[in-house]
Amino acid sequence: MHWQFKRIFILISSLLFLLVVGTIGYMTLAEVEAIDALYMTVITLSTVGFKEVVELSHGGKIFTIFLIFGGISFVAYSLTYVAAFVFGGEFTEIMRRRAMEHDIDNLKDHYILCGAGSTGMSVINRFQKSDAKYIAIEINEDRVNTLLEEGVMALLGDATQEDVLEKAGIHRCRGLVTCLANDADNVFTVLTARGMKSDLHIVSRAIDTSSHKKLKRAGANNTLSPNELGGDRMAVMLLRPTVMSFLEITTHMGDIVFDIEEILITENCEFAGKSLRDSGFRSKTGLNVLAVKKAGETTLKPNPDASFVVESDDKLLVLGQLDQIDRLKRMIAIQTKGV
Structure with missing residues (x-):
């Protein structure tokens, strides 16, 4: 962005420089007022072909030739910048950033x-x-x-x-x-x-x-602490490799096979108010319930048995494949919105 502002500053400065030099030059060589000198500078730089305010001397005509070359150089530089801006990816980058800012506002x-x-x-x-x-x-x-x-x-x-x-x-x-x-x-x-x-x-x-x-x-x-965690896992790999193999599966440290996720049971969910056995949670979702966190409590109840009754606002810590977890989330979302 700093580079863009620098080039824009150069463009504006160059245009102002040409206008000032042209105005002063015509005021001196053609002996006209400032407004007429500025007018002659603008029509010269823009090459629109309007008639001059006064007849120019040989010196005025030579000055006009150099002013036209200056205008052509300015236009060429401007076109180069515009081309680099559009085709060099800067324009795309700005539009992408604006789209991202819009997405952030809607997050x-x-x-x-x-x-x-x-x-x-x-x-x-x-x-x-x-x-x-x-x-x-x-x-x-x-x-x-x-x-x-x-x-x-x-x-x-x-x-x-x-x-x-x-x-x-x-x-x-x-x-x-x-x-x-x-x-x-x-x-x-x-x-x-x-x-x-x-x-x-x-x-x-x-x-x-x-x-x-x-x-x-x-x-x-x-x-x-990543350092503490890394050291602990390295020790477990050495001391209890079988345990570590299981942890790699459940924590995505190895191949992505299983995952552990926290699931909120809503009031309209079909599992609310039923035991894990009666609701058929395991057969319907394919997921294992590792622990339950009751609404309003801070501690987890590990390894609930089949008679455990799940209530609304309970959070289930489940183990299973990612697609199974996603299906359960979508099912709860649909049941919540559908009532």
Whole structure:
């Protein structure tokens, strides 16, 4: 964008320079008033062929020849810029950014990712696998351009600033994850986001082990250290390889076979008010219920038996294939809207 403004500035400056030089030149050589001199400059540069205000001397005619060459050079430069702007991709890029800004304004129930470094890219991959709506905030312009080229909705800016979070639709989003390069920025982003939306679910990266408490005091619901998690998984791979093989399946670290998802049971859902056995949940969905979180409670009830009665507003933690999970989500959405 800076380069575009620079070229536009050059174009405007060149035009003004030609107008000033032409006006002063005609005032001196043709001895006419300023308005007449400006008029003669404009018709000369535009080559419209109108009659001169006064007859020109030999010096005036030579001056006009050079002024015409200056006008032709200006037009040629302008056409080159326009061609580069349209056919060089700049126009397409501007239109794409405007379309993206329109999409951002219409985002709702999405997730905000702060920081698109190595950890942030892993978050993006997970969002894409889960078909979640999201927007990334990144301060590095090259990374933003790369994300945009890959079709990722990305916003250039500092995630610690309220106006940037506002532009990303923080008041309409479902959650925020911050993966910035240092703990200080992560803490400040969490503080800012929590102050803007008190009920926002926030997950933050913790680089230093001592930062977990700071981030939670700042307002993070959950914190995670990629280094700690990576080291723990490496140890499990060595000590309990069979357990790790199962975790790879259920957490997408290996081939995409199964996934774990949280499902909200709505009032109009056919499973509400019935036991897992009576509702035929397993046979109808193909999913296994790993745990249940009752409405208004913070703890999970693991491994519910077949007699467990599912109620509206319960959240089920289910294990199964992605297409099975998607079918269940669509079915609940249809039943909710259909009544």
